[in-house]
Amino acid sequence: MSRTVIGIDVGGTTTKIVGFRKHEYGKPELISPQFVRATDPLTSIYGAFGKFTAENGLELEDIDRILMTGAGCSVIKKSIYNCECIPVPEFSSSGIGGLYLSGLSEAIVVSMGTGTALNHAKKTGNKFDIKYLGGTGVGGGTLVGLSRKLTGVDTVEHIERLCAEGNLDNVDLRIKDISQNHTYHGINENLTAANFGKVSDMASPADLALGIANMVAETIAMLSIFAARSYQIKDIVLIGNLTTLAPVRNVFESLADNFGVRFIIPENAQFGTVIGAALNEK
Numbered sequence: 001m002s003r004t005v006i007g008i009d010v011g012g013t014t015t016k017i018v019g020f021r022k023h024e025y026g027k028p029e030l031i032s033p034q035f036v037r038a039t040d041p042l043t044s045i046y047g048a049f050g051k052f053t054a055e056n057g058l059e060l061e062d063i064d065r066i067l068m069t070g071a072g073c074s075v076i077k078k079s080i081y082n083c084e085c086i087p088v089p090e091f092s093s094s095g096i097g098g099l100y101l102s103g104l105s106e107a108i109v110v111s112m113g114t115g116t117a118l119n120h121a122k123k124t125g126n127k128f129d130i131k132y133l134g135g136t137g138v139g140g141g142t143l144v145g146l147s148r149k150l151t152g153v154d155t156v157e158h159i160e161r162l163c164a165e166g167n168l169d170n171v172d173l174r175i176k177d178i179s180q181n182h183t184y185h186g187i188n189e190n191l192t193a194a195n196f197g198k199v200s201d202m203a204s205p206a207d208l209a210l211g212i213a214n215m216v217a218e219t220i221a222m223l224s225i226f227a228a229r230s231y232q233i234k235d236i237v238l239i240g241n242l243t244t245l246a247p248v249r250n251v252f253e254s255l256a257d258n259f260g261v262r263f264i265i266p267e268n269a270q271f272g273t274v275i276g277a278a279l280n281e282k
Contacts, residue, residue, distance in 0.1 A: 003064040004031070006052070006083075007278025008045060009093070009271075010072030011113060013037060014241075015044035016274040017052045022064070028279075031056055033271035041072030049080060069093045069277040088280040090273060095121030095130035097276025098237040101266035108133075108228045111273055112240035112248075114141040116220050118227050121237075133227050138219045140242050146212045151205040156245065159209055163247040166210025173197030188258050192218055210247060217242075217251035225259045237264045239272025 005028075009016040019031035034055070036048045049066075052058070065084045068076060076085050098109030099121050106122045117135040121128070140156075148154035153162055168174075176189035177198060195215040203211075224236045242248050243265045252263040268275065 004058060004062050005064050005278050006049075006066045007093075007274045007276075007280075008048065008066060008068045008070075008073065009090075009274035009277055010041050010045060010068065010070035010075075013039075013114075015041070015048045015070075015072070016271055017048040018271055018274045018278050019052065019056065019058070020278050030275070033268060033274060035271075042075045045072075045076060046080070067277045067280055069273060069280075088277050090277075091117060091119055091132040092128070092130040093276035093280050094239060094273045095119040095276065096128050096279050097272035097274070098239050098266075099123050099128070100275055100279060101239065101268060101272055102235070102237045102264050103266075104235055104237065104264075106233060107235040107237045107264070108224055108231065108233065109237045109239065109272075110220060110224050112139055112220060112238060112242035113273075115139040116223070116240075118224060120227070120231055136219060136223060138216055140216075140240075143212055143216050143242070147209055150208045150212065153205070153209065156241075159213070160245050160247065162206045162209040163213050163245075165206035166204070166247075167207050168210055168214060169198075170200045170203040170207040171196055171198065171211035172214065190254075191258065213245065213247040214251055217248040218255070221252055221255050221263070224263075225255075225261055228261055234261045235264060236261055237266065237272075239266075239269045241270050243269040 004019050004021050006019045014035045014037050016035040018033040020028035022028045036044050063083050067086050067088050069088050069090045094111040095109045109119045109121045111117045115137050116139040118133040120131045144154050147159050172192050173194040175187055175191050175193050228236050256263050
């Protein structure tokens with residue numbers, strides 16, 4: 001006989017849901033994660049729960065409990081359809097989810113949502129040790145907000161499409177722009193010296209969109225690198241919605257070798273926190 005544990009992550013604009021079938025023997029079986037968009041957290045929670053159970057053939061009696069995290073989970077004051085709801089910390093959920101998805105036993109786990117949170121995550125046996133390191137207000141909200149004001153585009157899909165046509169040479173000041181012989185203390189000449197430090201009057205909306213995405217990703221990347229150095233580790237696991245954007249992923253790929261770290265974006269990275277919530281027994 002198996003029982004199902006459900007995790008729900010209630011964010012500002014989306015609610016994510018995942019399940020694990022826990023068998024008597026063997027590892028829990030992951031049920032494919034889903035998300036729904038809604039302006040009201042209560043509506044999105046019940047909408048996500050209904051959609052998830054229907055599409056996966058789950059009956060209420062199959063569900064052992066619901067583990068909830070995220071800023072909007074406080075709207076649930078009682079059980080959902082008589083299923084016990086247990087709040088779990090968002091930061092520990094992110095750390096657990098990052099380690100689970102990457103298969104690592106220790107890493108800096110970076111949750112890139114509306115803002116960005118960094119955790120040092122370590123697993124010893126079946127015990128998780130998650131330490132919240134801090135974060136930054138630079139994240140997906142920054143990308144969308146600045147894009148709306150500077151380019152008039154405010155959907156992630158359209159921003160990504162716009163970035164594909166952008167040229168950073170019209171926006172960012174790079175090392176090669178300030179070093180006449182293209183060498184500067186051994187630093188890669190293509191690294192950014194100042195985001196938007198060379199923005200041109202002729203910069204197109206595509207150039208500006210790419211500049212914003214680049215600034216957001218570089219800010220997060222450098223904070224992550226500093227955190228990894230403080231723990232003398234090289235593995236940095238990235239989770240959250242920003243991991244799905246090509247211009248953001250490209251920045252992490254380009255910086256990894258320059259700073260001697262491994263940026264890891266595992267499969268289902270955008271669902272890292274909700275997966276961690278479902279696995280969070282505390």
